[in-house]
Amino acid sequence: MKKYEVYRNIRKRAMIFGLPISLFALMMVSVICSLLIIIFSFNLSVIVGLLLFNALLFGALSQWVNRPGTFHIQNVFPQGISNKRISHLSHE
Template sequence: MKCYPIYRNIRKRALIFGLPVSLFALQMAAVIGSLLVIIFSFSLLLVVGGLGVNMMLYVVLLKLTHQPQMLHFQRVFPSALSNKKTTTLCYED
């Protein structure tokens, strides 16, 4: 019998422009913020600076996506807590 992956696992790996959905949302928030700055200030230097900052953010986010060990956080707590005593005995059939 064929085994198919669960749909939620497929959604976790979804990419938009090479970025996961959460990092793409961060990129779009930065783009919208820089557009607001450009609209309310009429400086050519800010326009060029905003484009540069957004490009650098995109490159950094792509690097973090392709090399996740660069930004590796260890879990502090285990995924499940239990009061059961741990034993070295193995009960197998």
């Protein structure tokens, strides 16, 4: 008989289809836009192209989740905020 482990760390990193919530939302926006394009321009090549695009986007986002160091985003804010003068030059 299979044993299932309880997933208790849902707040740490919630995942839908293997993607974090923000990337899943990006994927759903892409799917909805693709559906709108298919509805208004019904063509077989457009349908195949959009299906291929969505599959490639999902694959790229999945790879990005598995290897987050590929596109390292630098932290914008400093670790600590101080009123200490950085420069010894007087600007008065």
